[in-house]
Every structure is written in C-alpha cells, then in structure tokens.
Amino acid sequence: MRTRLTSWWQSAVVPRRGIAQLLPAAGWPLVVGLTVLDLVVGLLPVAFVLLTSVVVGAVPSAVEGGSGSPEWAHLVRVFLAAAGVFLLRQVLAPLQTAVGVRMQRAVDGALRERAIRATLGTVGIAPLEDQRALDALSEATREFDNDFHSPGAACAGLLALLGRYVQLVGYAVVVGVVASWWAAAALVVAVLVFRYGQRGGLRRYSTAWSLVTGHRRRATYLREVAMGPAAAKEMRVFGLAGWFSDRYTEAVTAMLGPVTEQRRRIYFAPYLLYTAIGLVVAAGVLVSIGRSAAAGDIGLTALALGIQSVVAAIALGGYYPESDVPTQYGMQAVSALRAFEARAAEVEAAEEDRDGTRGAVPERVHLAPEAPAAALRFEGVTFGYLGSDRRVLDGLDLELPAGLCTAIVGVNGAGKTTLVKLLTRLHEPTGGRITVDGTDLRAVDAHEWRRHVSVIFQDFVRYELSAADNIAFGAVATARTDAAVRDAAEKAGILDVVDGLPSGFETPLSRSYEGGADLSGGQWQRIAIARSLYALGAGARVLVLDEPTSALDVRAEAAFFERFVELTRGVTSVLISHRFSSVRHADRIVVVDGGRVVEQGTHDELLATGGTYARLFHLQAERFAAGLDADGNRIEPDDELTEARA
Ligand SMILES: Nc1ncnc2c1ncn2[C@@H]1O[C@H](COP(=O)(O)OP(=O)(O)OP(=O)(O)O)[C@@H](O)[C@H]1O
Numbered sequence: 058m059r060t061r062l063t064s065w066w067q068s069a070v071v072p073r074r075g076i077a078q079l080l081p082a083a084g085w086p087l088v089v090g091l092t093v094l095d096l097v098v099g100l101l102p103v104a105f106v107l108l109t110s111v112v113v114g115a116v117p118s119a120v121e122g123g124s125g126s127p128e129w130a131h132l133v134r135v136f137l138a139a140a141g142v143f144l145l146r147q148v149l150a151p152l153q154t155a156v157g158v159r160m161q162r163a164v165d166g167a168l169r170e171r172a173i174r175a176t177l178g179t180v181g182i183a184p185l186e187d188q189r190a191l192d193a194l195s196e197a198t199r200e201f202d203n204d205f206h207s208p209g210a211a212c213a214g215l216l217a218l219l220g221r222y223v224q225l226v227g228y229a230v231v232v233g234v235v236a237s238w239w240a241a242a243a244l245v246v247a248v249l250v251f252r253y254g255q256r257g258g259l260r261r262y263s264t265a266w267s268l269v270t271g272h273r274r275r276a277t278y279l280r281e282v283a284m285g286p287a288a289a290k291e292m293r294v295f296g297l298a299g300w301f302s303d304r305y306t307e308a309v310t311a312m313l314g315p316v317t318e319q320r321r322r323i324y325f326a327p328y329l330l331y332t333a334i335g336l337v338v339a340a341g342v343l344v345s346i347g348r349s350a351a352a353g354d355i356g357l358t359a360l361a362l363g364i365q366s367v368v369a370a371i372a373l374g375g376y377y378p379e380s381d382v383p384t385q386y387g388m389q390a391v392s393a394l395r396a397f398e399a400r401a402a403e404v405e406a407a408e409e410d411r412d413g414t415r416g417a418v419p420e421r422v423h424l425a426p427e428a429p430a431a432a433l434r435f436e437g438v439t440f441g442y443l444g445s446d447r448r449v450l451d452g453l454d455l456e457l458p459a460g461l462c463t464a465i466v467g468v469n470g471a472g473k474t475t476l477v478k479l480l481t482r483l484h485e486p487t488g489g490r491i492t493v494d495g496t497d498l499r500a501v502d503a504h505e506w507r508r509h510v511s512v513i514f515q516d517f518v519r520y521e522l523s524a525a526d527n528i529a530f531g532a533v534a535t536a537r538t539d540a541a542v543r544d545a546a547e548k549a550g551i552l553d554v555v556d557g558l559p560s561g562f563e564t565p566l567s568r569s570y571e572g573g574a575d576l577s578g579g580q581w582q583r584i585a586i587a588r589s590l591y592a593l594g595a596g597a598r599v600l601v602l603d604e605p606t607s608a609l610d611v612r613a614e615a616a617f618f619e620r621f622v623e624l625t626r627g628v629t630s631v632l633i634s635h636r637f638s639s640v641r642h643a644d645r646i647v648v649v650d651g652g653r654v655v656e657q658g659t660h661d662e663l664l665a666t667g668g669t670y671a672r673l674f675h676l677q678a679e680r681f682a683a684g685l686d687a688d689g690n691r692i693e694p695d696d697e698l699t700e701a702r703a
Pocket residue numbers: 186442445449467468469470471472473474475476515634635
C-alpha cells in the first residue's frame with residue numbers, strides 16, 4: 058500500500074508540482090487573469106442550471122397568471138438572465154482559450170530556452186553521446202513543438218482543472234440543498250472515482266510509450282533514412298527501398314504491439330467497473346430526488362435543479378480535453394527535461410574526474426592573447442570514452458611547438474580525432490594533462506580557450522545559410538567585415554566559385570532555399586577551410602585541420618596541404634591525416650599508434666629511420682604509382698586536382 062502510494066505520489070503529484078512551478082514564466086497577470094476566467098467559465102454552467110430550473114418552476118404560475126401578470130414578468134426576467142448566462146459563457150470560452158494559448162507560448166518559450174541552455178551549456182559533448190541523456194532529451198523536446206501537449210499547454214490545462222472542479226462543487230451544493238448532503242457526497246465520490254479511472258488510465262497508458270523507446274528510435278531512424286534526402290541515392294542505386302520498407306513496418310509493429318496490449322489492459326475492465334459505479338450512484342441519487350418530489354417534499358424547481366445537477370455532475374466524470382492530455386504529456390516532457398539535465402550533469406561530472414586521479418581543478422587563470430607562445434603539450438594523456446573499457450589514448454606525450462605546423466598521422470581509428478576533441482576540451486582526459494605554455498588547460502575557461510583555437514572537423518557542418526555566414530562562423534565574437542570574408546575565401550581557393558553564385562556571398566548554400574545553390578563535396582571543404590582561415594584572421598592562434606580534404610584524392614590533398622603549410626607559416630597548426638604521403642611539407646610529423654606517439658621528426662628524418670612512417674609512406678606511394686589512393690581506391694583525375702594545383 059505504502060509503495061503504491063509513493064508511486065502514485067511520484068507519478069501524479071510530483072510532476073504536477075513541476076508544471077505548477079512553471080507558471081511564473083507566464084507572468085502573474087496572465088496567471089491571475091486565466092485563473093479568474095477559468096473559475097467564472099466553470100461556475101457559469103451551474104448558474105445556468107439554477108436559472109433554467111427556476112424557469113421550469115415558474116412556468117405553472119406564469120401560465121396561470123397569463124401574459125402581463127407579475128408571475129409572467131418574473132418568468133421572462135429569469136429566462137433572460139439564463140439566456141444572458143448562456144451567452145456570456147459562449148463569449149468567455151474562446152477568450153479562455155486565447156488566454157490559455159498566450160500562457161502556453163510564454164511558458165514553452167521559457168522552457169525551450171532552458172532546453173537549449175541544457176544542451177549547449179555543457180562544456181563537453183559527452184552528455185550528447187550518452188544514449189540515456191539523448192533519449193530523455195528527445196522525449197522532452199518532442200512535446201515542445203506540439204501545439205496540444207506542450208508543457209505550456211499543461212500549465213493552462215492545470216488551471217482549467219479549477220474551473221471543472223469548482224463546477225463539480227457547485228452541482229454538489231445544489232444536490233445537497235435540494236436532496237441530501239449524503240447524496241451530494243456520494244455524487245462527488247462517484248465522479249472522482251470515475252475520473253480517477255479515466256485520468257489514471259491515461260497516466261499509465263502514456264508511460265507505455267517509454268517501454269518501447271528502442272523500437273520507436275529504430276522506426277524513426279528507418280523512416281528518416283528511407284524517406285529522407287540523405288540516403289536517396291543509395292536507396293535507389295542499391296535497391297534498398299524494399300528492405301527498408303519491410304524493416305520499417307516490422308519496427309512499427311514491434312512498437313505498437315505492446316502499446317496496444319497495455320491500452321487494452323489499462324482501459325477495458327476498469328472502464329466497465331468505474332462506469333458501473335458512476336451509473337449506480339447517479340441512479341441512486343436520481344431515485345432519491347424523484348421520491349422526494351413524489352412525496353411532495355420538494356417542488357418543481359428543486360426537482361429540475363436536482364435532475365440537471367446530477368446529470369451535469371456525472372458528465373464531469375469523463376475526460377477533460379482541455380486539461381488531461383496536455384497535462385499528462387506536458388508533465389512527461391518536463392520530467393524528461395529534468396532527467397536530461399540531471400543525466401548531463403552526472404555524465405559531465407563523471408568525465409571530469411573518472412578515476413578520481415586528476416585532483417582538484419586548478420585555480421582559474423587567463424591566457425595571454427598570443428598563447429601559445431611556446432608550446433601546447435599533451436603530458437601522459439590517457440583517454441577512453443565513457444561506457445567503454447578501451448583506452449583510445451594511452452599515455453600520449455606530444456609537443457606542438459608554437460608557430461610550427463605539426464602533422465599527426467596514423468591509421469584509421471588510431472585516435473587522431475579523439476586527440477583533437479581533447480585539445481578543444483570537448484572531452485576531458487581520463488589521466489595526464491594538456492598544457493598551454495606550461496599552464497594546465499583545466500585552469501583556463503573552456504570558452505576562452507576555444508577563442509584561441511580554430512578547428513575544421515572531418516564532419517564539419519554544412520550550414521544551410523549564406524556563404525558569408527558559413528565562412529564568418531569561424532569567429533562570431535568578432536565584428537564581421539566583407540573584406541576579411543573575401544580574403545579567407547580567396548586563400549582557401551573558393552573565391553571564384555562564390556563570386557559565380559547567383560547572389561555571391563549572400564547565396565544560401567542549399568537548394569532548399571529560393572536562389573540557393575548546392576556545392577560539391579570538395580567545394581564545401583574549401584568553404585570550411587575558409588572558415589578556419591577567417592578565424593585565424595580574427596585572432597585564433599592555433600589551427601587544426603582534421604582530414605578536411607578527405608573528399609579530395611591523394612594528389613589533390615598533398616597539393617592542398619603544401620599550399621596550406623605556406624599560407625599558415627608562423628601559425629601553430631596541426632594537420633591530421635591517415636594518408637602518410639600527404640603531409641611531407643609539415644615542419645614536424647608525429648605518428649600515432651596504439652594511443653601513443655610512436656615516431657616523430659621531419660619527413661626526411663622519419664624516412665631515414667625506416668620505421669612505421671617510412672613503411673606506410675612507401676606503401677601508399679606504391680599504391681599511388683599504381684593509380685590507387687591510400688585506401689586502395691582507384692584515383693580518378695578530377696577538377697579538384699587542377700584546382701588544388703592552381
Ligand atoms: N563517441 C565515441 N564513443 C565511443 N568510442 C568512440 C567514439 N568516438 C570514437 N570512438 C572510438 O575511438 C577510437 C579512435 O577514434 P578516432 O575517431 O579518434 O580515430 P581516428 O584516428 O581519428 O580515425 P580516422 O582516421 O578513421 O578518422 C575508435 O576505435 C573509435 O571507434
């Protein structure tokens with residue numbers, strides 16, 4: 058019993074309190090205004106029942122007195138008052154909806170900002186790689202854009218309950234006065250029991266969806282892949298349409314099966330039981346009122362009052378469309394957002410000092426604007442992703458001297474991108490430390506540090522915005538100048554292409570927009586490179602390119618890197634590639650294998666050593682001579698090569 062009570066408290070009361078706590082976001086004038094409206098709109102039907110019952114009771118004497126008699130005039134007055142109440146309700150109901158929608162917009166707006174803060178506010182990306190956190194986030198945000206079930210709609214729905222319950226109390230008082238207070242109490246209990254059956258069923262049913270999160274995720278994925286533009290080419294060329302369509306149907310069936318079963322279990326028998334209880338009590342109260350009338354204990358007005366009140370009260374035992382569905386799903390969304398916030402904090406804390414070996418965060422320091430002036434260093438850095446026992450970096454020692462270009466090479470999966478994620482503080486090392494001019498990076502605010510670094514990731518983002526925005530996103534904190542954007546585009550070798558677009562730099566880089574244009578993979582990479590060069594112009598001191606040229610073939614990549622090394626001479630830059638033959642012009646080359654640095658030196662030094670670099674360099678050079686690239690793919694001469702050589 059105790060556990061059932063606790064679970065009811067947790068699932069019914071605590072989330073409602075969470076919704077009530079959102080009300081201030083709408084502003085008190087709106088909250089008070091809507092509360093008053095809900096109460097008035099709730100009480101008007103009771104007033105209508107009262108007045109129409111008086112009309113019924115007044116008819117015999119008015120008919121007897123005839124038109125013009127005081128009884129007739131009384132009947133007309135009361136009738137007009139009833140009509141006035143009816144009209145007022147008709148006018149106030151849409152107003153109530155409109156004010157509710159204003160509350161919904163205000164609350165949802167505040168909550169959206171909270172969700173954005175919760176997701177973008179984490180320093181690292183570990184929470185967004187954690188499946189539990191992602192599931193909670195998707196459950197929360199799914200309802201934010203839903204016009205009917207959002208948390209804001211839940212706030213309005215919660216206040217609307219006041220109107221419904223005050224109405225129930227009104228009918229109960231009427232029954233108490235005309236019949237008996239026992240009948241009134243029985244009626245209230247019957248309505249609440251029936252309500253509990255319906256509303257509690259909805260609560261249990263809505264959680265049924267969380268039992269099938271995995272199937273739902275899979276169904277959504279399959280639908281988006283099958284019907285979205287990203288895989289449209291492969292769907293057709295590989296003939297995958299049938300396969301995806303079958304798997305999608307299976308996933309939807311697997312998702313809906315348990316939900317339908319839950320629905321039947323939750324609703325069928327309880328519905329019959331609660332309906333029976335409601336009907337028996339209502340019939341009992343009606344019979345008792347009827348018997349009082351037959352015995353002459355109550356008059357016509359009281360009889361009409363009793364019958365109307367019982368029937369109207371019983372109708373309050375069902376769903377409240379303006380309240381029940383929004384509160385249920387809105388509450389779930391708010392609880393899910395809370396769960397995401399808690400999980401994100403937990404993951405961040407876990408990553409910050411996983412083994413408890415890193416010690417306290419050093420006292421905060423600010424970097425000199427020109428940092429790094431000497432070097433960036435990885436000192437015995439170890440790292441493994443949360444949820445995996447594998448150490449991707451295992452005691453890595455690496456020096457990136459200021460003002461020089463260091464190339465990091467290693468086979469696929471060696472940990473090169475992971476190293477960049479640590480350098481940009483998207484993840485924290487499990488052990489060891491990274492220093493900038495001798496200062497532990499943990500002592501520096503991550504946002505401050507990131508202004509010193511510009512990175513082009515392998516999977517850089519192709520923003521569906523103007524070419525100018527795509528480039529200037531490299532340094533949004535700095536005031537944009539057209540000349541700097543053009544300069545970056547020119548250095549990246551994309552100026553002519555952009556100038557040739559319909560609206561030049563203002564052209565949206567997507568055909569989804571009017572006047573927009575699509576770029577090729579290689580052209581996009583140049584836009585991304587322009588983004589990083591723009592950041593450099595705006596004051597970034599460290600430039601990292603994580604295989605930004607993978608869409609270019611091996612010769613074009615080598616030519617590009619050569620030009621890049623020239624362009625960024627004097628900048629602390631890091632070039633990452635799994636193509637050993639592409640980075641020979643870097644000042645220093647570091648070979649990473651098994652989570653450690655295994656070789657380092659200049660191209661000539663490393664060749665002379667005859668180690669991993671020399672072996673893989675020669676292997677890839679042989680493949681290249683045979684017309685294959687580093688991955689063994691046949692090299693086709695293309696425009697990029699000509700462009701890159703230019
Ligand atoms: N978010 C993640 N969660 C768990 N494991 C990951 C994650 N990202 C990468 N890994 C694993 O870490 C290892 C190193 O990956 P990383 O991307 O750093 O390699 P890489 O050297 O950059 O490879 P490539 O040349 O293919 O880009 C791989 O085994 C990869 O599967």
